Amino acid sequence: MDPACPGPTCPDSGPKVMVCKDWAMHRVVVLALDGVIPFELSLASRLFGAATDPDGRPLYEVVTCSPDGRPVRTAADFSIAVEHDRAVIARADTLVIPAAEEFASIVDRDTLPRRTAEALALVRPDTRIAGICVATFLLAAAGLLDGRRAATHWCHSERFRRLYPQVELAPDVLFVDTGRVLTSAGAAAGIDLVLHLIRSDHGSAVANQVARRCVVPPQREGGQAQYVERPVPASPDAGTSTTRAWALDRLHEPLQLADLAGHAGMSRRTFTRRFRAEVGLSPGQWLTQQRVDLARNLLESSDLPVNRIAERVGFGTGASLRQHLHTAIGVPPGVYRRTFRA
Template sequence: MRRVVVLALEEVIPFELSLASRFLGAAVDADGRPLYSVITCSLDGRPVRTSADYAISVEHDASALAEADIVVIPAARTFTEFIDRSTLPPGVSEALAGLRSDTRIVGICIATFVLAAAGLLDGKTATTHWYHAARFQRAYPQVDVAPDVLFVDTGRVLTSAGAAAGIDLLLHLVRQDHGSAVANHVARRCVVQPQREGGQAQYVERPIPEHADAGTAATRAWALERLHDPLQLVDLARHAGMSRRTFTRRFRAEVGLSPAQWLIQQRLDLARHLLESSDLTIGRIAERTGFGSDVTLRQHLRAAIGVSPGAYRRTFRG
């Protein structure tokens, strides 16, 4: 069982505060035993004001962080004011510096500001809520900001975009730790999508033209039924009734990815599902998912998650 500690700081947003307990707490094994133990702490163990009209009481102080396998920092209303280490509340940097080297750190929404101020994102890629992405990049030019994605996993430090993207990130953690079957079970229990398409670009406020082009959703659904085929951009654009340039522009605006990136993502998702749930050979799975050969499947899977198809199957099968 992995030990998860949620660090609640002043002005914490209640919705984000509840996510780890709700989603990681819903992950169980085949016998119904919890896969994560989730507790909440404050820096000094005292009650913490929320961004709503109430405070919360906790049973632990920051010493609980030393034994954590995963530390989750939910967003708080004041976090965008943290523009360098000196602006962090007393004790935050010390608490994060005392974590074990193998502890994974999850920042939800604008908690990215806390992680950057503590020096945990220097030279790394991260995301944050699109509304604050430009401010974040100005404050932390040493961090490579990816404003169009739902979450970023750099190995030890993981960051999400808005509040709902924190759900996507936590489901990603479950999927990474225990496979897609467990993650899908958590999603069903919590009545959310197991994996959302695209990035946060589709949620950015922008004026909608009065005579906008038709969307690409129907073509995406069509493509999902034909992942085994060697689909090309021209095939997708033809199905949507658009030029390739218009289709690519519309697709990226709606999904946050290029058509090619999206196809690879969908094929990898299907390949991982088949590796977990079927006895098909690696070569047959490569054919079924449109990669064509086991060599190509191996290359893409290793680039995406760092393991071979065989290693993935041994880890998550059954």
């Protein structure tokens, strides 16, 4: 840390980002609610807290609050004292809501606890919101997921669909990033989500460094996604998961629907129906998504020229890769590489 900078209490800091000379720190606020699951509560502090710049300065300030600043009852046999009340939410760049057991019993806006609703009312329009596990129920009840895709714990997916038909549930992913609002599946998927946020903010090198420090994998199921949902096969011999794993090893080949259906031992019509039910995408959409994902990883981690990357991921030409990447994230390969290069 710059010895001339007093850190989080810097008087030159604005309400959103604390700035000292050329150093900006992103403020993460964790909202702890009664019944919070301790593991999920600790994820943001542990992972964001391990992210530093090349000089060892923290990239995030993480603070934890409760609606009224009082101790919070957890899902375990202890309570947790916090230092802040909900007022800090108004200054959050990212708000993280860990899972609490009671969230799955929330059915609509009217069943939101009053203090929770008051806390959410303080969220600024430009604040990024991340819900872990069944926090998806809370976000849906608050209307923050209307018309969006979302993930939640698989145990609660059918009930979530019944309660919130206005939300497009992605049942077979680790997390969903819709831009402003992000949601994850179960507890461990919260790690994937936070690493994804760090990678989105600061690139692969920082995210991988955090993963090493915390002794967790920096990515799961074949490559870290950027602004995408990551399919998670239920088991090696169930549905289309085996074929998806087979296809991931052959993205450089000109795979067609007939190839995928043939590998799965299904007709093309049956395979397409099963695939969409499990993944939420058509086989063609999924293949494009995986190819874009692999291209991003190669742009981040290698010196391969764009045309060579296009061949490696199955797009064939650099022009095709540029088109697909621009459609997916709105930037060309060169810009992406400069932004996220490890």
